[in-house]
Amino acid sequence: MAMAETSRKGRRRSPLFGIAKKTGSTLLTIAVTMLGLLFVTFFIGRVMPVDPVLSIVGERATAEQHQAVFLELGLDKPLITQFLIYLGDVVQGDFGKSLRTGFPVWDDVTRVFPATMELATLGTLIGVFLGVPLGVLAAVKRGTWIDQIARVVALIGYSMPVFWLAIMGLMIFYGKLGWVSGPGRVDIFFEDIVPNVTGMILIDSIIARDWTIFWNAVSHIILPASLLGYYSLAYISRMTRSFMLEQLSAEYITTARVKGMSEWAVVWKHAFGNIKVPLITVIALSYAGLLEGSVLTEIIFSWPGIGKYITISLLSADMNAVMGGTVVVGLVFVLLNIFAELLYKFFDPRAK
């Protein structure tokens, strides 16, 4: 708001001022989005017919013990007061304590989010590096057996329940073939050996130059990441194909071909060049989706990620934990959106 007023008064507009204004309005968007998100999550959480006090004191507590914790949590106050208190704490960076784990929510979230991030990033990379070429190929070879195979691959990716594929994947590649390691991020007796720097074990083990643990972590992550990568591949390849088809039927492509351009240049330079912007949106959305954490994948692979954390917290009415997790996921969404917007400008001069 303050920024807007200044701009009305200011006569000269330096480029620097433009950037400041843009940054200001972006920050404002983030703030409003996050406030809305907090508000909605908070009230949904409070109207759920679950007693958060029971999570703390347990089933056998007496009425007095129950009441003591009820008051300690401030649950006797009106909802709006509770929300304002919570908001005040959040602004100061205090997300409260998780009722279920007893740890500060921030500690919990910074422990579980890197695990999801590691998995989601690898999954998205697999999805992009396989999905985009597959989509382009399917569009170029439209109607051929290549297109058909691409369609079947994507269809299976869309329609197979993730838990089924996960369990089958484990049974085959871990149980029968022994090509990969099983559930968990590293073998159990390798845990807590490399110092925790980023929380992402692949990176931490590189920092520590512990190659045994690095390769062990690789053998653990490869299966769940491929699985998530497969789902993201299915989506990305279908979207790429349809974007490409649209471009390939455009007149400028015919013109380019008539001018004698090589097929490679027509496809990759002209057609693909034009689908970069919508493709970025698709990839960003798919990445954001994976960053929310895939609950079932995380449960089956015993992957201590944020999806599982939020879900279990929700089931035990641990609203502090749910809110903290939601804020992080929300923030990631918003940031990815902004990043995607910046990329548009890079790839498409018109967007400036």
Add this chain to the structure above:
Amino acid sequence: MNALRSTIFSTAVILAAGVSFAPAIAATPGNMLIIAAQIDDITTLDPAQSFEFSGSDVNRNLYSKLVGFDPANLDAGYIPALAESWTVSEDGKTITFTMREGVTFESGNPVTAQDVEWSLRRVITLNKTPSFILSQFGFTPENVGETIVADGNTISITTDKRYATSFVLNCLTATVGSIIDSQTAMANEVDGDLANEWLRTHSAGSGAYTLGNWKPNESVTLNANNDFFRGAPAMQRVIVRNIQESATQRLLLENGDIDVARNLNPEDVAGVSAVDGIAVDSELRGRLMYISMNQKNEILSNPKVVEALKYLIDYEGMQNSFLNGQYTIHQAFLPATYLGAIDDTPFSLDIEKAKALLAEAGYPDGFEIGIVVREAQERIEIAQSIQNTFGQAGITVNIQVGTGKQILGIYRAREHDIYVGAWGPDYPDPNTNAGTFAFNPDNSDEAGATGLLAWRNAWSIPEMSDATLAAVVENDRDTRAAMYEAIQREHQETSPFAVMFQKIEQTGRQENVQGLSLGGAITAVSYWNVTK
């Protein structure tokens, strides 16, 4: 292409189900015990507050108590632990324990009578949920100065009246009876919390193990305490990893990545028992499965209806189908192996008899009733089986499924009709269950005795409550057992509880793992006798 390959492989393996590749068996390190279990119920490891199954499993290995159980011989009952011996005063109210010499905490500090005094008083002062296990003997924050007193190397405990000595000692074997290193703990006290926050994530005991670390929902790591007074444990490290899925636990076990899998479902138990090198153990646990009928409901408050419903449960059918191997029929409120436990099973499915009883009660055409149940598979299946058999007598059952916390909220507020419940004993004395199934001195809403199952079901039983009280003060073991037997027989007949099953825990382990005791029905797991 990766994806394509995985699909082809899945299909190929399903088609060629008989073909098996030789699994590359990895082995866990020889001095490490690695366990897969569901441990996401742990909220704290402070012995004065911890009250969940998984928390008890951890604490039993971190802390010693005045008296304890020998994992190799649970039937022997409590034996001396940190206390070497004890005497009971003539009026039966004071027990004086003499401390074992030469025992140290993990910090190296000696275990003294002062530490016992501090630890037990602390339970009463903090007044967390499990504190009732000790405060039921009349200890209050105000009187602990006189009732729990250290003197040299002895510690005296004075109860408000005479209780069966076995009752008091049994309670001291519970997690709240853990003896904490008071010096170390107090050095970590914050804002007068008696180290409640620090002990949540740290250990300061004299048990077989010390706490390496606890990552909520992920794992608990224990390191051996080689100065343990019963001898250094063979397993130098124990890691319990939180694995939710039975199928995942089974895969890990079959691949040799874990030594023990604690939450295998019946299909997976059947699967692993066929595998070479894997053994399955069955151990009877203390948990009971029951249904209860709220006496605030007019229909259910009719004794004939209650009796009829007890004949409308297919105990055998459930035991032999979806509960196979996991539960065994048990119809009294004391788990088998407890003092005074009875194995009478007066009820079985008898539709005709139930119909006759319902007609007598004035409901020849049945009625409509609700069952609340938490979303745990076996409990939902029990509710469905009951829905089916009740239906055969014309009773329409509406099942309401919710999360554990939701359903418990309804139950504690006495708003249910019928509740499908599980109950695990809190300490290894018959009063633990008698005091909740057969004790409800004040049935009014104002009493708010939400901890008592009889109160939750609005069952008013002044006389039975007196009988339960009388049993806790009876010092003759056989007489005491007989009193509980009598209470249970009456309870079976008249109570709005239909106790149905007792839990059997099936554990899959590598054959080389020996000496693991889960604690039977009376206590928690212990790792210090394990070898492999």
